[in-house]
Amino acid sequence: xxxxxSAWASALxxxxxxxxxxxxxxxxxxxxxxxxxxxxMQPDAQNATVxxxxxxxxxxxxxxxxxxxxxxxxxxxxEQNYGADWGDYVSFVKQMRQKARDLDVDLLVVDTGDLHDGxxxxxxxxxxxxxxxNGELSNPIFEQLDYDLLTIGNHExxxxxIAYETFNQFAKSYGERYLTSNxxxxxxxxxxxxxxxxxxxxxxxxxxxxxxxxxxLFDFTGNSNASVITKAADMVKESWxxxxxxxxxxxxxxxxxxxxxxxxxxSNTLQTVYEAIRAIKPETPIQMFGGHxxxxxxxxxxxxxxxxxxxxxxxxxxFLSMSGIESSHYRGKVNPxxxxxxxxxxxxxxxxxxxxxxxxxxxxxxxxxFRRYLDWNRMTFEYHAEGSQTKAFxxxxxxxxxxxxxxxxxxxxxxxxxxxxPQTWCLSCAPFMSEGSIYSLLARALSATIIxxxxxxxxxxxxxxxxxxxxxxxxGAFDYDSSFIVSPFxxxxxxxxxxxxxxxxxVLAALESGDYxxxxxxxxxxxxxxxMNPSLDSCIDPPVTRDNLITKRSYPGGRIIRRxxxxxxxYVTTDDFGSDGDDTVHSKIxxxxxxNFFQANGSLPANGTLAADATVDxxxxxxxxxxxxxxxxxxxxxxxDEEVTYYLPKNxxxxxxxxxxxKMAPEWQANVPNCPVGLGIGYNITS
Numbered sequence: 001x002x003x004x005x006s007a008w009a010s011a012l013x014x015x016x017x018x019x020x021x022x023x024x025x026x027x028x029x030x031x032x033x034x035x036x037x038x039x040x041m042q043p044d045a046q047n048a049t050v051x052x053x054x055x056x057x058x059x060x061x062x063x064x065x066x067x068x069x070x071x072x073x074x075x076x077x078x079e080q081n082y083g084a085d086w087g088d089y090v091s092f093v094k095q096m097r098q099k100a101r102d103l104d105v106d107l108l109v110v111d112t113g114d115l116h117d118g119x120x121x122x123x124x125x126x127x128x129x130x131x132x133x134n135g136e137l138s139n140p141i142f143e144q145l146d147y148d149l150l151t152i153g154n155h156e157x158x159x160x161x162i163a164y165e166t167f168n169q170f171a172k173s174y175g176e177r178y179l180t181s182n183x184x185x186x187x188x189x190x191x192x193x194x195x196x197x198x199x200x201x202x203x204x205x206x207x208x209x210x211x212x213x214x215x216x217l218f219d220f221t222g223n224s225n226a227s228v229i230t231k232a233a234d235m236v237k238e239s240w241x242x243x244x245x246x247x248x249x250x251x252x253x254x255x256x257x258x259x260x261x262x263x264x265x266x267s268n269t270l271q272t273v274y275e276a277i278r279a280i281k282p283e284t285p286i287q288m289f290g291g292h293x294x295x296x297x298x299x300x301x302x303x304x305x306x307x308x309x310x311x312x313x314x315x316x317x318x319f320l321s322m323s324g325i326e327s328s329h330y331r332g333k334v335n336p337x338x339x340x341x342x343x344x345x346x347x348x349x350x351x352x353x354x355x356x357x358x359x360x361x362x363x364x365x366x367x368x369x370f371r372r373y374l375d376w377n378r379m380t381f382e383y384h385a386e387g388s389q390t391k392a393f394x395x396x397x398x399x400x401x402x403x404x405x406x407x408x409x410x411x412x413x414x415x416x417x418x419x420x421x422p423q424t425w426c427l428s429c430a431p432f433m434s435e436g437s438i439y440s441l442l443a444r445a446l447s448a449t450i451i452x453x454x455x456x457x458x459x460x461x462x463x464x465x466x467x468x469x470x471x472x473x474x475x476g477a478f479d480y481d482s483s484f485i486v487s488p489f490x491x492x493x494x495x496x497x498x499x500x501x502x503x504x505x506x507v508l509a510a511l512e513s514g515d516y517x518x519x520x521x522x523x524x525x526x527x528x529x530x531x532m533n534p535s536l537d538s539c540i541d542p543p544v545t546r547d548n549l550i551t552k553r554s555y556p557g558g559r560i561i562r563r564x565x566x567x568x569x570x571y572v573t574t575d576d577f578g579s580d581g582d583d584t585v586h587s588k589i590x591x592x593x594x595x596n597f598f599q600a601n602g603s604l605p606a607n608g609t610l611a612a613d614a615t616v617d618x619x620x621x622x623x624x625x626x627x628x629x630x631x632x633x634x635x636x637x638x639x640x641d642e643e644v645t646y647y648l649p650k651n652x653x654x655x656x657x658x659x660x661x662x663k664m665a666p667e668w669q670a671n672v673p674n675c676p677v678g679l680g681i682g683y684n685i686t687s
Contacts, residue, residue, distance in 0.1 A: 071122025113153025
């Protein structure tokens with residue numbers, strides 16, 4: 001058996017903290033609180049410089065919410081606003097639970113899915129050289145957080161191997177707390193469909209609130225055939241759901257889902273579940289927690305029902321509190337003393353909100369609410385945990401989790417440096433192809449690396465879809481981890497040789513104006529996965545299908561644009577409750593749109609043009625090969641898919657060319673290994 005660094009760290013974790021099988025086994029008073037003797041966060045991380053705007057308002061029921069973590073458990077190493085790691089969050093949750101006990105109120109901790117595909121800690125185990133699946137080492141780290149409720153995301157379902165890993169390992173770790181109300185999987189042992197988690201959970205909080213909870217994925221169609229997603233409109237008609245809603249002793253419903261909360265979103269199916277519950281229980285509060293669209297959002301459904309969405313990538317921690325839930329069994333405080341309390345009625349106050357007009361329950365409501373979007377950093381966590389600890393912020397378990405992350409990063413060689421990024425480049429904070437735009441960097445990198453010795457003198461046009469880039473590149477060390485953060489996809493480079501220049505030079509515009517896929521589809525091959533067990537029957541381990549859901553990093557159609565009124569650049573959010581939800585006040589980061597495709601040139605004359613009768617090698621990603629052939633033929637060419645071949649070896653992909661460029665560019669090698677680190681995205685934007 002291989003004993004890895006992370007295994008040793010896990011062993012340490014097992015020694016210093018008891019295994020918790022359920023909430024009732026937890027003894028927070030016995031948890032050791034330590035004065036930190038090691039560097040907080042990850043050793044190379046930065047801390048924030050701007051404190052939160054003020055304390056949180058605590059109510060009768062309080063909720064901490066994460067979503068779309070996508071493997072960012074180490075935090076954002078080169079961004080001040082989001083430098084905390086998962087161990088810091090584990091300590092924070094412990095302190096906040098203690099604070100809830102001191103205030104005599106309830107606190108629940110929930111997550112709404114998408115655990116990997118976005119950072120090296122989760123994705124490096126899925127590459128062929130490792131031989132595992134995404135999340136193999138990051139999920140056990142995630143599981144060190146004792147969540148009250150969780151649900152599944154679409155990224156747990158694209159690939160059969162990952163779906164089964166979720167079914168066999170992750171779901172079992174959380175038991176009845178992992179809810180997949182409309183997601184089933186074919187059990188390879190029996191051939192029968194089973195729910196990956198539980199359909200619902202009925203439980204009583206520590207202070208006596210009786211909760212009925214569901215976990216609902218949006219109507220996703222890109223899953224592999226190993227799983228089955230029931231549409232929400234069909235799920236709410238099933239007898240088990242109707243029986244659960246008709247339960248007589250329910251003080252509040254919690255509907256969590258990898259699902260947008262905006263009532264104007266076309267993919268929001270929380271609205272369907274809300275309407276089904278409200279038709280049966282017109283007065284019972286319904287609280288929703290969503291995800292998937294990677295934005296901060298808060299939506300009012302009626303005077304007793306709201307929905308919250310808490311960003312992505314361990315940039316945001318959502319906090320929602322509420323008071324006024326009517327319950328004959330509640331034994332705590334409705335409005336605890338010594339802290340602010342919720343004061344907002346569930347009424348839409350923002351004219352900029354994207355939410356629809358609200359409904360109303362049939363009776364009067366005394367419920368009040370408070371919501372905040374917390375930046376994911378140590379300063380924020382320590383500020384809000386103040387008064388909950390006797391000596392220091394860190395707990396034994398939190399420190400062990402941080403050490404486990406450090407050890408796992410080392411085991412996976414995530415800190416192996418290719419070069420030093422001499423500045424920050426972003427997807428959308430600078431004009432397209434300007435010096436601050438990541439696409440100007442990528443064009444240079446493609447020109448320098450997409451070349452073969454035998455055809456080096458042949459002019460090249462290299463076309464890629466902008467959607468193969470998933471995140472910004474911050475100034476500092478560009479390492480193995482960064483290669484997954486910027487582009488986790490593994491699309492190879494195809495080409496057609498000797499294409500007339502007058503045709504090839506028009507392909508980019510044709511693709512941009514035509515109905516061609518530009519946003520990255522997902523399949524097993526998209527992330528370099530290999531088949532773990534090719535002998536499995538196709539009905540048990542079938543091929544995956546594709547879905548146009550992974551988009552470029554920005555969200556131009558939403559009510560916020562990532563990290564966007566003073567001091568440091570960051571999130572600036574407007575939702576149904578207004579514009580005071582961001583826990584830390586930031587200046588707005590500019591947003592510029594980008595085209596669906598972009599082009600790099602190689603071996604062209606200085607003026608960038610060729611004679612009309614010249615020919616070029618037209619190079620493009622295998623993902624868009626069919627679209628390129630179609631575009632060429634639409635311009636007057638006569639090409640077939642069979643003529644397309646690989647320009648470079650198939651294992652040189654979109655995940656490879658930027659590391660290759662970093663190793664060859666003099667300005668990227670100048671300071672290795674002592675790379676200067678910038679402040680993060682939005683600072684010193686170069687236009």
